[in-house]
């Protein structure tokens with residue numbers, strides 16, 4: 001793959017914003033969309049089902065049968081590419097392969113989160129006559 005053909009594949013910031021907005025409008029669960037959820041959206045493109053399943057295979061980079069926001073952007077990009085009358089690639093162009101993302105370390109709290117926790121703690125403390133109830137602790141555990 002030459003760099004020249006790679007350029008045609010680059011998703012612009014504006015496009016990515018649109019794809020991301022579309023992704024979140026489909027009510028992803030835990031940041032992921034199932035095939036069932038995107039099916040209607042994909043079919044609206046009027047692309048034949050066998051090509052849509054090819055697009056799905058190309059864009060589901062980690063083969064978990066779910067699309068995250070990055071994979072969804074690839075899928076939409078391929079759909080738009082095809083709608084411009086171009087043939088789909090047989091494999092995903094290198095520049096579309098998402099960079100491996102560092103895993104979020106959820107145990108590390110930011111200062112802002114700490115502040116939110118503190119406010120919840122204080123509010124609960126006020127509401128429940130000077131001590132934290134079991135229910136409040138349960139709530140804090142889940143946020």
Ligand SMILES: [Ca+2]
Nearest residue numbers: 060062064066
């Ligand atoms: Ca996936």
